[in-house]
Amino acid sequence: MELEKIKKKMRSGPVLFSEYKLGEGVKKALQLGRENILFELKDSGLKGRGGAGFPTATKWMLSGASLSDKKFIVCNADEGEPGTFKDRVLLLEYPELVFEGMIIGGYTIGAKEGILYLRGEYEYILKSLEDFLEMLRKDKLLGNNILGNENFSFNITIRLGSGAYVCGEETALIESLEGYRGEPRNRPPYPVNTGYLGHPTVVNNVETLASVPHIILKGGEWFKKHGTDKSTGSKLFSVSGDCDKPGVYELPWGTSIAELLKVVEAKNTKAVQVGGASGICLPKSQFNRVLGYEDAATGGSIIVFNESRNMLKVLKNFMEFFVEESCGQCTPCRIGNIKLLEAIEKIENNDFTFSYINNLKELGRTMQLASKCGLGQSSPNSFISILENFKDEIFGLNGKGKNNG
Amino acid sequence: MLVLEKNALSEEIESLVNQFGKERSALLQILQAIQRKHKHISDFAQQEVARMMEIHPVEVNSVVSFYSFLCTQPKGRNIVRLCQTISCDMAGKEKVEETVQRELGIKFGQTTKDKRITLEFTNCLGMCDQGPAMLVNEKVYTKLDPETAINILNEIK
Amino acid sequence: MVKRENERIPVSQQAHVVDKPKDLTNIGGTVSVQINEKKITVPLGTTILEACQLNQIHIPTLCHHPDLCIAGVCRVCVVEVEKMRTLQTACSFPIMSPIKIKTSTEMVRKARRHIIDLLLSEHYGECYSCFRNGNCELQNLAKEYGVDNYTFGHVQSPRYEVDNSSAAVVRDMNKCVLCKRCVRTCIDFQEVGVLEAIDRGHDTHVGTFLDKPLADVVCINCGQCINRCPTAALRANDPSDEIWTAIDDPKKHVVIQTAPSPRAAIGEEFGQEPGKSFTGELNTALRRIGFDRVFDTNFTADLTIMEEGTELLTRLKKALVDKDQSVKLPQFTSCSPGWVKYIEHFYPEYLDYLSTAKSPQQMFGALIKTFYAKEENIDPADIVTVALMPCAAKKFECNRPEMYDSGFKDVDYGLTTREMAKMIREAGIYLPEMPKSQFDDPFGDASGAGLIFGATGGVMEAALRTAYELITGREVPFENLIIEPCRGFEGVKQASVKLENCVEQYKFLEGVELKFVVAHGTANAKIVMEMLKNGELNDVHFVEVMACPGGCLGGGGQPIPTSAEIRKKRAEAIYEEEATLPIRKSHENTHVTYLYEKFLTDGPCGKLSHKLLHTHYVKRGKYIS
Ligand SMILES: Cc1cc2nc3c(=O)[nH]c(=O)nc-3n(C[C@H](O)[C@H](O)[C@H](O)COP(=O)(O)O)c2cc1C
Ligand code: SF4
Numbered sequence A: 001m002e003l004e005k006i007k008k009k010m011r012s013g014p015v016l017f018s019e020y021k022l023g024e025g026v027k028k029a030l031q032l033g034r035e036n037i038l039f040e041l042k043d044s045g046l047k048g049r050g051g052a053g054f055p056t057a058t059k060w061m062l063s064g065a066s067l068s069d070k071k072f073i074v075c076n077a078d079e080g081e082p083g084t085f086k087d088r089v090l091l092l093e094y095p096e097l098v099f100e101g102m103i104i105g106g107y108t109i110g111a112k113e114g115i116l117y118l119r120g121e122y123e124y125i126l127k128s129l130e131d132f133l134e135m136l137r138k139d140k141l142l143g144n145n146i147l148g149n150e151n152f153s154f155n156i157t158i159r160l161g162s163g164a165y166v167c168g169e170e171t172a173l174i175e176s177l178e179g180y181r182g183e184p185r186n187r188p189p190y191p192v193n194t195g196y197l198g199h200p201t202v203v204n205n206v207e208t209l210a211s212v213p214h215i216i217l218k219g220g221e222w223f224k225k226h227g228t229d230k231s232t233g234s235k236l237f238s239v240s241g242d243c244d245k246p247g248v249y250e251l252p253w254g255t256s257i258a259e260l261l262k263v264v265e266a267k268n269t270k271a272v273q274v275g276g277a278s279g280i281c282l283p284k285s286q287f288n289r290v291l292g293y294e295d296a297a298t299g300g301s302i303i304v305f306n307e308s309r310n311m312l313k314v315l316k317n318f319m320e321f322f323v324e325e326s327c328g329q330c331t332p333c334r335i336g337n338i339k340l341l342e343a344i345e346k347i348e349n350n351d352f353t354f355s356y357i358n359n360l361k362e363l364g365r366t367m368q369l370a371s372k373c374g375l376g377q378s379s380p381n382s383f384i385s386i387l388e389n390f391k392d393e394i395f396g397l398n399g400k401g402k403n404n405g
Numbered sequence B: 001m002l003v004l005e006k007n008a009l010s011e012e013i014e015s016l017v018n019q020f021g022k023e024r025s026a027l028l029q030i031l032q033a034i035q036r037k038h039k040h041i042s043d044f045a046q047q048e049v050a051r052m053m054e055i056h057p058v059e060v061n062s063v064v065s066f067y068s069f070l071c072t073q074p075k076g077r078n079i080v081r082l083c084q085t086i087s088c089d090m091a092g093k094e095k096v097e098e099t100v101q102r103e104l105g106i107k108f109g110q111t112t113k114d115k116r117i118t119l120e121f122t123n124c125l126g127m128c129d130q131g132p133a134m135l136v137n138e139k140v141y142t143k144l145d146p147e148t149a150i151n152i153l154n155e156i157k
Numbered sequence C: 001m002v003k004r005e006n007e008r009i010p011v012s013q014q015a016h017v018v019d020k021p022k023d024l025t026n027i028g029g030t031v032s033v034q035i036n037e038k039k040i041t042v043p044l045g046t047t048i049l050e051a052c053q054l055n056q057i058h059i060p061t062l063c064h065h066p067d068l069c070i071a072g073v074c075r076v077c078v079v080e081v082e083k084m085r086t087l088q089t090a091c092s093f094p095i096m097s098p099i100k101i102k103t104s105t106e107m108v109r110k111a112r113r114h115i116i117d118l119l120l121s122e123h124y125g126e127c128y129s130c131f132r133n134g135n136c137e138l139q140n141l142a143k144e145y146g147v148d149n150y151t152f153g154h155v156q157s158p159r160y161e162v163d164n165s166s167a168a169v170v171r172d173m174n175k176c177v178l179c180k181r182c183v184r185t186c187i188d189f190q191e192v193g194v195l196e197a198i199d200r201g202h203d204t205h206v207g208t209f210l211d212k213p214l215a216d217v218v219c220i221n222c223g224q225c226i227n228r229c230p231t232a233a234l235r236a237n238d239p240s241d242e243i244w245t246a247i248d249d250p251k252k253h254v255v256i257q258t259a260p261s262p263r264a265a266i267g268e269e270f271g272q273e274p275g276k277s278f279t280g281e282l283n284t285a286l287r288r289i290g291f292d293r294v295f296d297t298n299f300t301a302d303l304t305i306m307e308e309g310t311e312l313l314t315r316l317k318k319a320l321v322d323k324d325q326s327v328k329l330p331q332f333t334s335c336s337p338g339w340v341k342y343i344e345h346f347y348p349e350y351l352d353y354l355s356t357a358k359s360p361q362q363m364f365g366a367l368i369k370t371f372y373a374k375e376e377n378i379d380p381a382d383i384v385t386v387a388l389m390p391c392a393a394k395k396f397e398c399n400r401p402e403m404y405d406s407g408f409k410d411v412d413y414g415l416t417t418r419e420m421a422k423m424i425r426e427a428g429i430y431l432p433e434m435p436k437s438q439f440d441d442p443f444g445d446a447s448g449a450g451l452i453f454g455a456t457g458g459v460m461e462a463a464l465r466t467a468y469e470l471i472t473g474r475e476v477p478f479e480n481l482i483i484e485p486c487r488g489f490e491g492v493k494q495a496s497v498k499l500e501n502c503v504e505q506y507k508f509l510e511g512v513e514l515k516f517v518v519a520h521g522t523a524n525a526k527i528v529m530e531m532l533k534n535g536e537l538n539d540v541h542f543v544e545v546m547a548c549p550g551g552c553l554g555g556g557g558q559p560i561p562t563s564a565e566i567r568k569k570r571a572e573a574i575y576e577e578e579a580t581l582p583i584r585k586s587h588e589n590t591h592v593t594y595l596y597e598k599f600l601t602d603g604p605c606g607k608l609s610h611k612l613l614h615t616h617y618v619k620r621g622k623y624i625s
């Protein structure tokens, strides 16, 4: 515990990494009541931190409005996007925020059960989380009649994943919880109406939930002061790759890429991948773009590449990831990704025509539009953006393609 | 498989089913428990799970084959999973890979003759700021270089 | 769509199925939508696909099937829905609010074309050497979208080995488009549970338990998966080459028996609307092809009624008069080989409930190589018996080691309706234009009771007509002999008739309420078996089970496509034909009487009939080694 306190001290930030005392969020929430919680949340403008950016207040309201007597709140701790590790930091160092967020969520929507879906790779965190839950129970923050409130009982269980990136997709996660293959469902119906075992279910990212106690405590107005109009508050960025100080940083939304690069002491940067393998790759000329839902959106993954990196190889690594991690149920994604990978191999071997490459970019567009879930809808992002933004490097130097004079 | 072993396994699965429940939503937890203990879920185990949960064996097989951390064939006592995703790749995963293969005399995807170690690749472990990273069973090791990786592997039984 | 009563939807798919209230006008649940330029009103929860179909707007589909729950995986049915970021699948999208839909914008067409291109790029197979040529949904899509080149390349070598292990079903996963219709058929519709998606990502494929050969798993050979597969990835094991060889061999005496269901459906293979029987035309066509004799399986259906009915009466007597506790009642029918294998796998401890009577197909085989051979003075070794069946499981049945009671292989080949149609086409014959002709003697034309075996409830109806009359000396108390409770497509039907004023021999049945249950499709069979297990069938006497939905007319060897509507039409064809026949009770079939007089002289369930017409079963169990 000592060590963790020291670790914690090293972090600082406007919202998540600011001072917080265990239990205060829940206490305040129970005082405020459901209506006011939703009001503050709405006022704060908090949007999902898991990638999709759906307004959290709306999600809670939708499932809160449902009359079902059984509801669930699920914390999505499947953090699998390449280059993302901020949820791990929250779970290890700020579990109180995450769990209190779940408790407040449960109170607000009328759920009695919360489930934290922890990716199998993080099994080593399980013990400390279980211990923490035990402590919360002792402190009456969890269990029957929370903080003496007769009308509110809530429990949290932790369930492990087993190594499948797609299970981070909320409906795949629900399938996985139900004991099936992690294959995303058709939508509509949405989980807020028909989720786990058919009951209304709110699925939120770890970071989203961790923001909630702070918002409840200090108000939506306070939260909004950070960030931009469309992207309120701050964001945890997981920075890795070619920089001297990789790690998790809490910065307000609206920070530009260039500013971020300065903070992490990146030198000779050629490119930045924003949003992990499913995100987009920006060249130097676009480093003035700002991080936020309105511009360069991201679930927090920032991967930095310096001048020495071969962008085609980077792209290949991403596409190999998707070929393996696609759930394989729908055509555009199951076959589309392998076609994009094949194209990369053809470019490597200088065995392609530009019309072929254009066909594949169009295919990428179809995958974005017609895939069943976010995985297939975003896996072509890096393909399209890297081939576009680094075409000189990729096509200029090592040839022009076989049949292109 | 000996009858005795079969009976023991059946009993074990039965107690797991009692512990986690017979509902379909318990399936993954039961499979994870079997995998943790036996390092694989044998065809017999899959059928026993199916029988006790009243689902079809092929459904169990389908689930097992979907998840990277579940498998049907026996593996080594220790499973070493080296991250192959981009940040670790850039941080020197290849060197670790080569050294480890040379040292153990097996390729990734294989198991040492003494069944001590199975080498596998995995995707991003959420340790990208401290790459290269690897999992040894459920424990994570970071900032590997060839030397530390070998030391870690030599430590494990 | 006919819903099975106890339809089970897997939990994973419950969310995908929108509950539609039965009476939509009651709750005022309608919503207006705009599809392309057209404004329409539909019941709340109607899918976009349904709405389009009702309005003559064609949407391509591949993974959708009217018999199965929604999958939404192929993505060829995508349409544009205004204000939505991505395209939506018409088959899965329930209309819950007023929306604007566009079904053929450039975006939509391009996406569909790409998806088809992707499927084709991995499709290893050539249409001209493929049994689905001309009746393949993938081929149709390619045509519809004018595919004239392989935009994304094309596989050069097979990825999967063809699984030829099963006597009934061949799996060639190189032609699979992963629509999972077979999975949904086998797990949800039939509840056998042989097939599922295995592995993940690009490695995903449809497989069996541990990818074992089909012959080694619990497949009951019903062939329902074949009927719902959009491509040739699943097909029946086709013996037509061997049959041609036999026909071409002058030494061989090749006889064929035809079952009623193929006759009521084969027209579909020649472009005819479902719902018309081609019995007479088929007889002529078969002779032209070169079959030496054409017999009617209904003859042995009548015989089955005599044997199975006698067996039932014997069991009843033992139970009621002798108070024999070991007698197993209700007696289950045994004419559906898929059902037989199902019970062998899943309820082996209940095998004694099955009638020991063979199926009509196998009875016929055994008689042809004994009685017929003797009558006609032909060496049975030179006889080749072919059975035209609606069924894939019949192929497995005729290969069972128990089926050599004549001293030879009783039935040499089971041929499906589809394969028969192919042979007819190959012979240059256009079936619908054939003149009609009769069946051959010595078996002649059978009774209508045998004919209705093709529809679910038919065996029961036929059995009741005979049993009731034998027991009471009067015709069944139903107008025109139509026993309504036996008809229709409800999953599990139950009914009873009271036996009064019995003839002397059957006085012990006086006042007994003869209760019977009818089930079709193994999912419903499972329900019945669970009822049996729970003691809910204690007062039931006779149970008819057919493995295929709708009975044999929905068999796994029948023309593709299939749907509840098509099966209904086929049933109508059968019942219509039956109503016109002069003899409609099995015991009045004079050829059957002749057989008992001349050959099976110790009567139904006698010694010889036990040897030739009855069989035993194998306890297979579920365990796959
Ligand atoms: C392929 C895929 C993987 C995803 N992985 C995660 C994940 O690991 N963690 C997460 O919180 N959200 C993930 N998401 C987003 C979730 O589907 C969902 O939008 C999110 O959990 C909602 O929470 P939020 O509103 O708090 O962001 C993923 C989405 C896709 C399509
Ligand atoms: S897009 Fe990919 S991951 Fe998503 S459902 Fe389709 S195949 Fe599965």
Ligand code: SF4
Pocket (backbone or CB within 6 Å): C123, C125, C126, C127, C128, C130, C131, C132, C133, C134, C136, C137, C138, C139, C175, C231, C232, C233
């Ligand atoms: S399955 Fe269809 S597309 Fe494939 S080869 Fe046969 S007819 Fe052609």
Ligand code: SF4
Pocket (backbone or CB within 6 Å): C169, C185, C186, C190, C192, C193, C194, C195, C218, C219, C220, C221, C222, C223, C224, C225, C226
């Ligand atoms: S033949 Fe019947 S039992 Fe066999 S796989 Fe097909 S649907 Fe399943």
Ligand code: SF4
Pocket (backbone or CB within 6 Å): C175, C176, C177, C178, C179, C180, C181, C182, C183, C206, C225, C228, C229, C230, C231, C233, C234
């Ligand atoms: S075998 Fe046929 S029905 Fe089954 S998934 Fe493949 S194409 Fe579809």
Ligand code: FES
Pocket (backbone or CB within 6 Å): A082, A083, A084, B083, B084, B085, B086, B087, B088, B089, B123, B124, B125, B126, B127, B128, B129, B131, B133
């Ligand atoms: S890339 Fe290796 S841990 Fe993330």
Ligand code: FES
Pocket (backbone or CB within 6 Å): C060, C061, C062, C063, C064, C071, C072, C073, C074, C075, C076, C077, C078, C089, C090, C091, C092
């Ligand atoms: S038919 Fe709609 S997705 Fe396949």
